[in-house]
Amino acid sequence: MNELLLIVSIAGSRVALPAADVESVxxxxxxxxxxxxxxxxxxxxxxxxxxxxxxxxxxxLELGSTDLNDGELHExxxxxxxxxxxxxxxxxxxxxxxxxxxxxxxxxxxGDGWERVSRGMVETEEGPLxxxxxxxxxxGPGAEARAA
Amino acid sequence: xxxxxxDFVAECREMLEALGGEIVAWEANPDDRxxxxxxxxxxxxxxxxxxxxxxxxxxxxxxxxxxALADCRSGRRVPDGTLVSxxxxxxxxxxxxxxxxxxxxxxxxxDDSGLIDALAPGAEGTxxxxxxxxxxxxxxxxxxSGPRTIRLSVELLDRVMSGVSDMVLARxxxxxxxxxxxxxxxxxxxxxxxxxxxxxxRDAITRTRMQRIxxxxxxxxxxxxxxxxxxxxxxxxxxxxxxxxxxxxxxxxIRDPLTHIIxxxxxxxxxKPAERLKSGKREIGLLSVSARQSGNQILIEIADxxxxxxxxxxxxxxxxxxxxxxxxAQRLTKAEQLAxxxxxxxxxxxxxxxxxxxxVGMDVVRSNVERIGGxxxxxxxxxxxxxxxxxxxxxxxxxxALTVSIGRQHFAIPRSAIEEIVRANGGSVTLERIGGAxxxxxxxxxxxxxxxxxxxxxxxxxxxxxxxxxxxxxxxGDVYALAxxxxxxxxxxxxxxxxxxxMATGLYAGTTLADDGSPILLFDPAxxxxxxxxxxxxxxxxxxxxxxxxxxxxxxxxVLLFRGLDGNRRALRLGVVDRIEEVVANEAIRHSAGQLRxxxxxxxxxxxxxxxxxxxxxRVRVFxxxxxxxxxxxxxxxxxxxxxxxxxxxxxDAPGSVSGVxxxxxxxxxxxxxxxxxxxxxGASVRPAVQLVCRLPEGDAWMQNMLRPIVEAAGxxxxxxxxxxxxxxxxxxxxREVATEEGGRVLRLASxxxxxxxxxxxxxxxxxxxxxxxKSASAGRL
Numbered sequence: 001m002n003e004l005l006l007i008v009s010i011a012g013s014r015v016a017l018p019a020a021d022v023e024s025v026x027x028x029x030x031x032x033x034x035x036x037x038x039x040x041x042x043x044x045x046x047x048x049x050x051x052x053x054x055x056x057x058x059x060x061l062e063l064g065s066t067d068l069n070d071g072e073l074h075e076x077x078x079x080x081x082x083x084x085x086x087x088x089x090x091x092x093x094x095x096x097x098x099x100x101x102x103x104x105x106x107x108x109x110x111g112d113g114w115e116r117v118s119r120g121m122v123e124t125e126e127g128p129l130x131x132x133x134x135x136x137x138x139x140g141p142g143a144e145a146r147a148a
Numbered sequence: 149x150x151x152x153x154x155d156f157v158a159e160c161r162e163m164l165e166a167l168g169g170e171i172v173a174w175e176a177n178p179d180d181r182x183x184x185x186x187x188x189x190x191x192x193x194x195x196x197x198x199x200x201x202x203x204x205x206x207x208x209x210x211x212x213x214x215x216a217l218a219d220c221r222s223g224r225r226v227p228d229g230t231l232v233s234x235x236x237x238x239x240x241x242x243x244x245x246x247x248x249x250x251x252x253x254x255x256x257x258x259d260d261s262g263l264i265d266a267l268a269p270g271a272e273g274t275x276x277x278x279x280x281x282x283x284x285x286x287x288x289x290x291x292x293s294g295p296r297t298i299r300l301s302v303e304l305l306d307r308v309m310s311g312v313s314d315m316v317l318a319r320x321x322x323x324x325x326x327x328x329x330x331x332x333x334x335x336x337x338x339x340x341x342x343x344x345x346x347x348x349x350r351d352a353i354t355r356t357r358m359q360r361i362x363x364x365x366x367x368x369x370x371x372x373x374x375x376x377x378x379x380x381x382x383x384x385x386x387x388x389x390x391x392x393x394x395x396x397x398x399x400x401x402i403r404d405p406l407t408h409i410i411x412x413x414x415x416x417x418x419x420k421p422a423e424r425l426k427s428g429k430r431e432i433g434l435l436s437v438s439a440r441q442s443g444n445q446i447l448i449e450i451a452d453x454x455x456x457x458x459x460x461x462x463x464x465x466x467x468x469x470x471x472x473x474x475x476x477a478q479r480l481t482k483a484e485q486l487a488x489x490x491x492x493x494x495x496x497x498x499x500x501x502x503x504x505x506x507x508v509g510m511d512v513v514r515s516n517v518e519r520i521g522g523x524x525x526x527x528x529x530x531x532x533x534x535x536x537x538x539x540x541x542x543x544x545x546x547x548x549a550l551t552v553s554i555g556r557q558h559f560a561i562p563r564s565a566i567e568e569i570v571r572a573n574g575g576s577v578t579l580e581r582i583g584g585a586x587x588x589x590x591x592x593x594x595x596x597x598x599x600x601x602x603x604x605x606x607x608x609x610x611x612x613x614x615x616x617x618x619x620x621x622x623x624x625g626d627v628y629a630l631a632x633x634x635x636x637x638x639x640x641x642x643x644x645x646x647x648x649x650x651m652a653t654g655l656y657a658g659t660t661l662a663d664d665g666s667p668i669l670l671f672d673p674a675x676x677x678x679x680x681x682x683x684x685x686x687x688x689x690x691x692x693x694x695x696x697x698x699x700x701x702x703x704x705x706x707v708l709l710f711r712g713l714d715g716n717r718r719a720l721r722l723g724v725v726d727r728i729e730e731v732v733a734n735e736a737i738r739h740s741a742g743q744l745r746x747x748x749x750x751x752x753x754x755x756x757x758x759x760x761x762x763x764x765x766x767r768v769r770v771f772x773x774x775x776x777x778x779x780x781x782x783x784x785x786x787x788x789x790x791x792x793x794x795x796x797x798x799x800x801d802a803p804g805s806v807s808g809v810x811x812x813x814x815x816x817x818x819x820x821x822x823x824x825x826x827x828x829x830x831g832a833s834v835r836p837a838v839q840l841v842c843r844l845p846e847g848d849a850w851m852q853n854m855l856r857p858i859v860e861a862a863g864x865x866x867x868x869x870x871x872x873x874x875x876x877x878x879x880x881x882x883x884r885e886v887a888t889e890e891g892g893r894v895l896r897l898a899s900x901x902x903x904x905x906x907x908x909x910x911x912x913x914x915x916x917x918x919x920x921x922x923k924s925a926s927a928g929r930l
Contacts, residue, residue, distance in 0.1 A: 032557065032667045035604035036653040036679070044646075044659060044667035050310075051659045051667045053647040084647040140649070 003099040005124060005131070008077060008090040011063040013114075016099075016122060016129040017077060023085075025093050027073040028054060040140035042068050045087060052078065052087040060140045061113030079134050086138050097124045103131045113141070152367065156197045157250045158299070163190050164243050171236055178227035187235065188217040189512055193404075194242055196411065200371065205260060206245055212264040213238045222469075225269060234266035302397045305356060312350045313661070319346055359399050361439045361446075362390035368410060368437060373916040375414045382421050382432040382901050383414055384915060389439035391726070394446055398540055402448065405513040405524070409450050409536050410435070412510070417454030417534050421901050427531065429453065431901055432913050441564055442674075445522075445539045453533040457526070459485035466491060486526045490514040541645065548749070549641045549670060551662075552618065552632040554606045558668055560641055560660065565673040567619040567627060568730075569635060572612065579612060585681075588617055588629045595619065598680035599631040603655070608633055620673045628682045630673075643670055655679055707819075708771075709788040709812055713763040717817040719810070720782070722790065724822040726774040729781075733764040737783075743829065746770055746781040754829035756805065757782040773822060775861060780829045782820070789813070823860050840864045840925075843875035843892075845884075850912075855879065855897075858915070862922040877925040882909065893925050 004019035031043040031054060040059035045052045054076065058064045066089050068074055076087035103120030110118060110130075117136040121128050167190055174183035191210045198207035213235050219225040241263060319342070326339060369385045376383040418424075418433030425431050439448045463485055466472045471491045472480075480488075489510050517524050522540035549560040550569075568590075570577050576591045586597035597617065601608035615631040641660040646669070650656055657672040707719040729748050731737065736747040737755060746755040748770065757771075758764060764783070771782040791812050797819060799808040805828075807821035842864035844851045856866055859879070867873050875892050882898045897912040898904045904911040910918055 030666060032669070034650050034653070034656075034669060035606055036655055037650055041647075041649050044650075044669070046661055046667050051644065051646070051661065053650065082648070084645075086647065138647075138649075 003122075005097050005099050005122065005129065006077065007094040007097060007124075007126065007129065009092050009094065010057045010090050010132075011061060012091065014094065014129060016097075016124070016131050017079075017088075017134065018131070019096055021079050021134055023078045023080060025075060025077055026052075026087060028052075028068065028076050028087060028089070029073055031068050038140050038142050042066070042089065047078065047085070047087070050085055052076075052085050054087045054089065055138055055140070057088050057090060057137060060137050061111075061117065062141050063111070063113055079138075081135060081138055088134070088137060095126070097126055099131075100124055106130070116141070153201060153249065156201065157246055160194060160197075160242070160246045161250075163193065164239070164246070167239070171239065175232050175236070178229070178232050181221075184217065184220060184227065187239070188214065188221060190239070191217065191242075192512075196407075200374065203245070203249070205258070206242060209238050209242060209260050209263065212267055216267040231267065231269075234263065237266065238263050305353070309353050312346070312353050315346050316350060319343055356396070359394060359396045360390060361392045361394050361399060361448075364399050364403055364406065365390050365437065365439075369916050371407070372410065372414055372435060373920075375411060376418075376433075379415060380420060381414065381418055382911065382914065383418055384432050384434050384913070386434060386436040387438070388436070392439040392441055392446060394439075394540075398446075401516060402522075402538060402540060405516045405538060406437075406448065406450070408510070408513050409538075410437070413450060413452040413454065413534065413536075417452040417456070419455050423455075427455075441562070442539075445541055448538040448540070449535060450538075451533060451535040456530040456532055456534055457486055457489060457528040458530055459488075459528075462486070462488045483527075486528055489526060490524065548638060549660075550618070550638055551636040551668065552600070552616075553634045553636060554601045554604060554608050554632060557606065558636065558662070558666075559600075560639070560668050560670045561618060561620070561630075561673065562657065562670065563638065565620050567621045570617050570619065572615045572617050572631060577617065586631075590617070590619065590629070595627050595629050596682045597629040597631060598677070598682060600676075601631075601633070603676060603680040610634075620677070628677050628680075630676065630680075641668070641670065653679075707791055707793050707812070709791045709817060710771075711785045711788060712757055713768075713783055713785055714759050715785070717788070717812075717815060718784075718806075718820050719791065719793070719812055719817045720771065720773075720820045721822060724773045724775065726772040726779065728787070729770050729772055730767055731770060733766060733768045737764055737768065746783070748772060748781060751779065753779050753781040755781040755783055756825050756829050757784055773825065775822070775826050778826065778830055780825060782825070793819075823857070840877075841873050841875045842866050842922075843869065843871070843878040845869055845880060848881065851879065851881075855912075855918075858918060859922060862919065864922065877922065893921075895921050895925075 005016035006019040006022050007014055007016055009015070026047055028045050031045055033043040034041060040056050042054040042056040042059070045054050054068070056066050056068070058066050066074065068089065074089055075091075075093055076089045077093065078085060078087050080086075099122045101123040103122050106118065106121045114130065117133050119131040119133045122131045167187065170183045170186050174180055174187060177183070191213045195207055195210035195214055198204075198210060216225070216231060216235065220227045220231070225231075241260065322339065323343070326336065365387050368387060372383050372385045413435055414433075418435065419427070419429075421431035424433065433452060433454055435450070435452045437448070437450050439446060441447070459482055463472075463477050463480065466488045467474060467477055471488070490513070491511060514524050517538055517540065522538060525537045525539070526534065527537070528534040548563040550563055550566060551558050551560050553559070570590055572579055572588075578589045579597065580587050580589070586599065588595050588597040599608075599612065599615070600606075601610075610633040612631065615633060616635050617629040617631055618635070619627055619629050621627045639662070641662075643658040643660050645651065646656055646659045650659070650669075654675040655669075655671060656675070657670045660668050660670055662668050706722040708722050708725055709717065709719050712718050731746060731748065738745055738747075739761070744755045744758055744761070745752050753772070755770070768783050769786070771784060773780050773782055793810060793812070797808040797810045800806055803821070803824055805821060805825060806818040807824065808819050809816050810819055811817075840863055842859045844856060844859065844866055846852070846868040859866055864877070865873075867875065877893045877895055879895045879897060882896045882903070894908065895918075896909045898909050899912055901911040901914070903909065904914065904917075910921060
């Protein structure tokens with residue numbers, strides 16, 4: 001299998017998202033906050049008459065936060081999950097590469113946030129990359145606590 | 149009727165197409181339970197519909213196949229090759245007949261007994277091919293009647309709709325650019341035209357998806373009437389909430405489940421008149437069907453006052469059929485016991501009837517409802533009745549909403565939950581803090597108050613007393629006041645469900661896009677109250693259920709007591725009031741085409757209740773009155789209370805908007821004559837060309853009080869026994885003699901349901917029967 005991967009950088013790290021799950025990459029300008037929603041849910045944005053739920057990936061990983069209301073455009077990857085569209089904020093979108101291996105477990109210790117969203121390590125032409133589980137990224141840090 | 153047949157044909161065709169693969173698979177493996185179930189459902193559906201449409205041959209065929217398949221399902225018989233081909237032959241025959249019905253041909257007469265006999269255990273081969281060829285030829289002739297329609301996939305409509313939404317956004321963008329740049333009149337003119345066209349298109353495309361649930365409800369009274377006649381029962385149907393709007397696809401998806409539930413209720417729920425009397429109930433069973441919106445769901449409730457569901461019997465049955473283990477059965481709660489009714493192959497009916505009772509139906513109901521993301525719930529008290537609740541999501545439902553804001557952020561509140569809007573610093577409002585909790589006193593009524601800014605944890609610079617209070621009544625709950633910074637606009641919003649994390653806050657019913665393309669969150673009023681810490685004392689479900697049937701047949705007429713624009717106390721029969729709306733007088737009320745008219749949503753209705761147009765100032769509240777086919781508005785100042793008419797009515801001297809005065813709550817009130825209003829305000833255009841006349845005995849209090857309004861509502865002029873006019877229909881009590889008039893019809897009312905024959909002798913509370921008789925008499929004349 002030669003799965004295509006989208007390389008993005010989140011919180012300064014280069015990671016891979018399954019490219020098939022990413023519908024498009026957009027720039028988010030205005031953001032409508034959702035009061036009382038979990039922290040990592042940055043707000044709502046509109047994309048061509050669809051409502052996007054914007055996920056602040058840095059907060060989801062508990063690695064800081066993205067200031068989305070600083071008047072600048074922020075890049076985000078749009079994914080669909082259970083019929084809802086989400087925009088995942090990233091520092092930058094870099095490239096699309098082919099996966100050269102199946103994801104394999106990473107045995108070294110990762111940060112808490114990364115551990116939670118990890119689907120393993122994949123080999124690419126650009127070296128090994130962490131493959132991120134989109135659903136876990138969307139669910140955010142509170143998900144395990146709520147499920148327990 | 150033609151529409152219904154067309155629906156039936158379309159449905160059967162779809163099922164037949166889908167079944168094509170199943171049949172082959174079943175033939176290959178007759179033990180496959182899932183295939184068996186789906187084939188069984190098909191013949192069951194056909195059978196159910198045939199009984200309704202009077203296609204005896206189809207019914208006999210499907211009934212026979214259903215019998216054989218039911219035996220297989222219950223394990224009494226093992227499906228073998230012979231049975232499979234016999235069933236297949238029947239399904240083919242059904243397909244041929246449906247093609248014939250579709251082409252508008254008479255069903256050919258023919259003999260199906262060969263096919264039916266082939267189903268019997270041990271039958272040799274099939275007699276199918278020969279008989280089939282003789283019975284139906286071709287059936288492929290194109291039907292020519294009926295309006296031209298095409299069936300479209302909803303997906304395509306969705307695409308068109310999202311295209312139109314994009315177009316609106318692009319237009320808004322262009323409008324902004326044009327404002328900034330050009331002053332070219334020609335460009336502006338062209339743009340205006342384009343704008344108009346886009347708005348119109350958006351309207352039309354939205355409407356293609358939305359339908360009033362009424363379309364689904366209209367067929368119910370007839371269906372219940374036919375069913376109950378067939379079963380020798382008396383059932384009164386009470387339908388409410390027909391104007392709830394629902395996605396067209398949703399309506400189609402709940403049509404079957406609703407039909408199944410109602411059939412079950414009439415067949416197994418409601419007892420025969422004699423049994424009902426024995427258990428101390430009125431002989432007429434009450435079946436109430438109501439739809440309403442609650443948060444992000446539409447609730448459809450079907451309640452009957454029949455014998456209820458025996459949970460223990462269900463458990464026994466489930467054990468016997470191996471649906472559950474004995475150990476698990478003992479741990480079931482009452483609700484779980486009742487929920488067993490949705491398991492495949494379960495039914496507590498002792499006898500299998502032509503209507504229902506084979507345990508198919510309820511499992512189909514559940515799977516159909518769950519497929520659209522809905523839930524079915526059952527609640528039942530043995531001896532008292534059963535209540536089924538369908539909850540279906542509001543997805544893509546358009547709801548009127550009020551937009552409000554806190555700080556700079558906008559939110560929407562469903563208008564259906566809004567009772568009134570008052571300014572916190574208004575004269576009739578005081579705000580107090582009691583132990584930290586907010587209490588607003590609005591015209592003497594104390595209601596809990598929450599500040600939206602506090603609930604949401606948003607900063608707000610507006611002081612408490614400068615806010616606006618939106619008084620909300622969540623579905624089935626008590627009122628509370630929500631303080632918002634500012635209120636903006638009424639808008640019709642297309643609501644979509646929000647992401648799970650957003651819904652999990654409990655505050656929101658969904659998201660929507662405003663006209664400028666920015667997302668807006670729609671509140672769930674009940675959720676807001678909960679998060680805001682307001683305790684809503686929900687109305688006791690049982691309490692409401694008991695109340696409603698009582699009002700139907702007792703002599704107490706529920707009325708709405710209100711104060712008119714001129715300040716007089718008036719009362720209006722509750723039955724004619726559809727809902728209450730609020731409009732801005734100088735925007736929505738105009739004098740046009742000879743009378744005062746009010747615009748309510750998209751409808752323009754004649755407006756009554758205005759003596760002096762100077763009284764029309766600021767916001768005016770309007771009753772929307774409905775006689776079943778037409779609507780008029782009635783302006784008033786405020787609602788006082790819901791009361792019942794108990795005292796004597798002193799009739800007014802001359803006919804007019806007030807039919808008389810009576811004492812309500814110790815004070816006189818004028819009784820508004822809704823019939824006169826409709827007659828007067830709808831004008832001559834809708835009056836029948838020929839005045840229909842009905843003769844009623846003057847001395848009979850029941851006839852004058854109970855029957856007369858029905859007869860009048862059906863468009864008749866009511867005269868007494870001695871009046872000279874010739875009557876189209878004369879109604880008398882059973883056993884009283886009356887001279888038959890030339891061309892007139894005599895309808896006798898029986899006080900005992902068992903002596904009624906449904907034609908010229910009708911049980912006096914058989915409302916549907918009465919209406920049909922009145923209709924047919926008028927049809928003869930016009």
